[in-house]
Amino acid sequence: MRRPFEMFHETLGALKRIDRQLAMLLIIESSRSKRLAETKKGANAPFDSDDVAGTPCGGM
Incomplete structure (x- = not known):
């Protein structure tokens, strides 16, 4: 038995x-x-469709 x-x-x-x-x-x-919290904060930002218009799904 082990000691206490x-x-x-x-x-x-x-x-x-x-x-x-x-x-x-x-x-x-x-x-x-x-x-x-940062994601939710960014989700409330206004969306500018001109930023993504014409770009393919991969980004560049």
Whole structure:
């Protein structure tokens, strides 16, 4: 059987790992929400059909 200190050490390691994973998830969600906000902001901009008229679907 493992000693209590070893179990405590493993628990701390697991909690640190979970903390890092949650931090990464928050960073990812934050950047995703910023992109979504920018997209919505751009979606409300006036559309000028002259900018895209005559250009093929690939851009250039």
